[in-house]
Amino acid sequence: xxxxxxxxxxxxxxxxxxxxxxxxxxxxxxxxxxxxxxxxxxxxxxxxxxxxxxxxxxxxxxxxxxxxxxxxxxxxxxxxxxxxxxxxxxxxxxxxxxxxxxxxxxxxxxxxxxxxxxxxxxxxxxxxxxxxxxxxxxxxxxxxxxxxxxxxxxxxxxxxxxxxxxxxxxxxxxxxxxxxxxxxxxxxxxxxxxxxxxxxxxxxxxxxxxxxxxxxxxxxxxxxxxxxxxxxxxxxxxxxxxxxxxxxxxxxxxxxxxxxxxxxxxxxxxxxxxxxxxxx
Numbered sequence: 001x002x003x004x005x006x007x008x009x010x011x012x013x014x015x016x017x018x019x020x021x022x023x024x025x026x027x028x029x030x031x032x033x034x035x036x037x038x039x040x041x042x043x044x045x046x047x048x049x050x051x052x053x054x055x056x057x058x059x060x061x062x063x064x065x066x067x068x069x070x071x072x073x074x075x076x077x078x079x080x081x082x083x084x085x086x087x088x089x090x091x092x093x094x095x096x097x098x099x100x101x102x103x104x105x106x107x108x109x110x111x112x113x114x115x116x117x118x119x120x121x122x123x124x125x126x127x128x129x130x131x132x133x134x135x136x137x138x139x140x141x142x143x144x145x146x147x148x149x150x151x152x153x154x155x156x157x158x159x160x161x162x163x164x165x166x167x168x169x170x171x172x173x174x175x176x177x178x179x180x181x182x183x184x185x186x187x188x189x190x191x192x193x194x195x196x197x198x199x200x201x202x203x204x205x206x207x208x209x210x211x212x213x214x215x216x217x218x219x220x221x222x223x224x225x226x227x228x229x230x231x232x233x234x235x236x237x238x239x240x241x242x243x244x245x246x247x248x249x250x251x252x253x254x255x256x257x258x259x260x261x262x263x264x265x266x267x268x269x270x271x272x273x274x275x276x277x278x279x280x
Contacts, residue, residue, distance in 0.1 A: 033073075036063060037117050040077040040127050056081070062134060074111065077129030086124040092196065093118065093128030099173075099195035100130065106169050106200075108162075109191045111135055135182055135191060142178035144186060145223060152223060154186050156216075156232060162192055163212050164240045170203035174267040176212045177219050199268055206242045207270040210249060214256035221258070229254065244274065251277045 036043055040059040045051050052060040052074075061075045078092035085092065097116040104110065112133040119127045141159060145152035159181050166173055174197045183190040201208070213236055217229050224232070233253050237246050255277040256262065266272070 033063070036061065036075060037077065037127065037129075038119050040075075040129070041079040059129075072134050073114065074132045074134045075129060076132070077117075077127055079127045080125055083124075086126065089118070089125040089128050093130055095198075096196040097130045099198045099200075100132070102200055103171070103192070103195060103198075106171060108165060108169070108171065109189060110195060111191060111193060135193075136184070138182040138184050138191065140179050141181050141183065141190070142219065144183070145178070149223075151186060153228065153232075156220065156224065157235065158183060158186060158190055159216055160232075160236050160239055162190055163209070163216065163236060166192075166212060167205070167209045167240050167242070168203055170201045170205060170208075171198065172201050172205070172208050172212075172268065172270070173198040174211070174215065174264065176216050178216060179219065197264065201270075204240075204243070205270055206244050206249070207272060207274070209236075209240065209242055210252045210274075211256060211262070211267050211270070213253045215261070217253070217257040218261065226254075229257070248274055 036049065040061070041054065041056075043049065043061075048064045050062040052062060054060075057078060059075075059077050059079065061077070062072050063075060065071050065073055076093075076096065078089075080086045080089055080092065093116060097113065100110055100113040104113065114131045114133060116130055117128060118125055139147075141155045144155035156178065159176070159178065162181060163176060165171075166176070173192065173195065175194055176192070180194045181190045181192055213233055217224070217232070220229065230250060233250055234246065237249050242249060252274055
């Protein structure tokens with residue numbers, strides 16, 4: 001087991017304070033944490049460990065800090081089942097760590113990165129992931145809307161400054177959704193989470209903006225009527241003033257919001273024909 005950053009991340013750790021970087025490398029000193037990292041897909045809940053999410057390819061856990069330090073750690077880990085992933089693990093925990101550090105350098109609010117871990121056995125990477133600080137009492141924008149429908153519009157509008165910043169910086173985070181943007185309250189600047197699927201490209205790519213807006217609206221079809229979706233998109237458009245006409249932006253955004261989600265490759269390529277959509 002090791003917790004130092006991989007080569008793709010290591011040269012970016014210089015902007016972290018020295019204590020944090022060292023702390024991330026000392027995490028293996030605590031047997032309780034090592035046991036969690038080695039058994040992401042099977043370890044049960046306990047008084048010291050809460051399971052936020054556990055799927056076949058990903059686990060998100062909250063555990064009390066070891067050694068009676070107080071507070072908690074969030075562990076986002078990727079159990080690597082396929083042999084091909086075990087010998088080439090770069091697009092999982094390493095990518096998440098790399099992107100979180102890039103986001104921090106760009107001034108994008110995201111959970112505070114503490115360290116990268118990798119569990120190896122017989123020369124193969126069995127799991128990897130990141131360790132970060134929890135966001136405490138923060139809720140997702142979808143949770144705000146579900147808790148009080150009167151807050152839905154305000155909650156969803158809170159995403160617009162974040163998406164606008166991604167557009168200006170050329171940050172193609174392909175899963176900008178109301179489940180991945182969190183805030184402490186509706187007057188707070190939100191955090192963007194889930195950084196595994198992201199690439200940093202040239203700024204102000206209109207296709208990136210279309211697909212990020214569509215990805216956000218994809219989850220709102222049952223809670224946000226079409227008229228409200230169009231209003232939300234118009235607000236996003238006026239906030240950033242992209243280089244295409246508003247009607248073309250609206251047509252494409254609504255089209256992709258109501259279609260099956262495009263593949264990762266499609267969302268990374270950003271070369272689709274803006275004029276193929278005729279109505280919305």
